[in-house]
Amino acid sequence: MGIRSNATPPAKGPFHRTMRFHQRLAFSPLFCRAVGADGTVGTKRGRAKRVFFPGCSLSAYAPGHVLAAWQYLRERMEGVGALLKCCGKPLKLMAMTGEFRRRFDTVRRDLDLMGAEEVIVACQNCYSILRHFDEGRRVRSFWTILAEMGLPEGSHGGAHGLEVSIQDSCVTRGVPEIYDGVRTVLGELGATVREMGYARDRARCCGCAPMIAAGDAGLGYEAMKKRAAESPCGTVVSYCASCRSAMRTGGRESLHLLDLVFGGDWTGRPTPPPDRSLRSWLNRWRTRQRLGKPPHR
Numbered sequence: 689m690g691i692r693s694n695a696t697p698p699a700k701g702p703f704h705r706t707m708r709f710h711q712r713l714a715f716s717p718l719f720c721r722a723v724g725a726d727g728t729v730g731t732k733r734g735r736a737k738r739v740f741f742p743g744c745s746l747s748a749y750a751p752g753h754v755l756a757a758w759q760y761l762r763e764r765m766e767g768v769g770a771l772l773k774c775c776g777k778p779l780k781l782m783a784m785t786g787e788f789r790r791r792f793d794t795v796r797r798d799l800d801l802m803g804a805e806e807v808i809v810a811c812q813n814c815y816s817i818l819r820h821f822d823e824g825r826r827v828r829s830f831w832t833i834l835a836e837m838g839l840p841e842g843s844h845g846g847a848h849g850l851e852v853s854i855q856d857s858c859v860t861r862g863v864p865e866i867y868d869g870v871r872t873v874l875g876e877l878g879a880t881v882r883e884m885g886y887a888r889d890r891a892r893c894c895g896c897a898p899m900i901a902a903g904d905a906g907l908g909y910e911a912m913k914k915r916a917a918e919s920p921c922g923t924v925v926s927y928c929a930s931c932r933s934a935m936r937t938g939g940r941e942s943l944h945l946l947d948l949v950f951g952g953d954w955t956g957r958p959t960p961p962p963d964r965s966l967r968s969w970l971n972r973w974r975t976r977q978r979l980g981k982p983p984h985r
Contacts, residue, residue: 707782714744714774715791719972722798723980725767731801734980736769739804740830741818743811744774745929747975748968749944754975756840756950757810757830764837768808771798772976775817796822808833810946812857812866812928829860831927831945835869839876839949847948848878853919855884855926855935856891864889870927870945877948882920892918894926894934912938 713719724734740761742754754772761768773795779788799807799822807822809815810830818827852874860866867888874881886892895911916924916938923941925948926932936942 704782704784707778707784708787711774711776711779711787711791713969715776715794719969719976720773721976721979722769722771722773722802724769724802725762727980729980731798734769735803737767737803738765738769738806738808739799739802740768740770741775741807741809741811741814742770742772742975743809743814743929744972745813745933746810746944746946747772747972749929749932749971750946751971751975751978753944753946753950754810755978757946758979760840761808761830761833769802769804770979771795771802771804771807772972772979773798775811775814777813777817780817792817792821799825812859813930815863815866816859829863829866829869831873832865832869834949835872839873843949844876845878847874849880850878850923850948851880851882851921852923852925852943853882853884853921854887855894855915855919855924855928855931856887857926857928857931858891858893859928861889861891866927867891873945873949874925879925879948884918884920886918894928894931895938896930896934909937914938916940 721729722731722734723729725736725738726734728734738761740758742757747754758768758770774791775795776788776791779791804825806826806828807818808828808830809818812829815827815829818825854867854870854874856867856870871881892915893911894915895908912934916935919935919940923943924935925943925945926935927945929944932942932944
């Protein structure tokens with residue numbers, strides 16, 4: 689049995705206070721920004737029929753990937769803006785229901801102010817939250833769009849010769865168009881996929897659920913090591929930034945799918961540096977600063 693991400697959260701105490709502080713930062717204007725389809729900054733002026741919602745983890749990992757993904761969408765679809773903000777999933781996982789709903793209401797309000805009819809997400813946690821708590825708006829996965837519209841110019845075959853396993857997101861186990869789309873993209877990249885025993889709709893948690901990794905760091909670390917060891921390959925590709933971090937912590941060479949799509953030739957590139965909290969917040973701030981500032985290419 690895998691570690692379940694909906695396990696009972698720990699009793700209220702120091703961790704709850706830490707989580708509140710974390711979420712206060714995540715929703716702070718220092719790390720959030722709305723940009724309209726024409727590049728206008730701010731929810732009151734920036735309008736967009738479609739909004740790219742990259743999520744916290746991807747912006748904390750690679751600001752350049754966020755910008756490249758947004759530009760990819762803008763080149764292929766009309767009226768695509770961006771909203772950099774947390775969806776509040778950690779609060780929901782911690783059963784902090786009232787605070788979660790209060791925080792998520794600000795996300796819904798921002799989307800309403802922008803005139804968004806559709807949200808395109810690159811994070812599976814955000815996908816799940818928006819699908820369940822913003823039912824009046826269409827929610828699409830970036831991965832299904834990438835599979836349907838094809839790779840950006842110059843990326844085809846860029847991972848030829850690379851043998852990988854895939855860490856599927858446990859959050860979207862029941863959404864085959866996402867994990868099938870990921871495999872379509874890897875096929876176009878030229879990578880060879882060796883499946884884990886538990887994959888697709890049977891995917892096991894990476895161990896990085898907030899209440900496991902932070903509430904019980906030891907349990908989280910053991911879960912990450914166990915899941916990483918299930919890969920028949922030395923390299924694991926994830927399409928969730930938290931999964932990428934977990935597989936690296938678990939001992940595998942770990943790549944985010946966008947490392948291959950937008951990162952150029954994978955050969956000879958150094959393994960990404962260890963994750964550090966300060967670096968992740970700095971990256972979030974950098975993403976926020978660069979959104980809405982041309983050029984995006």
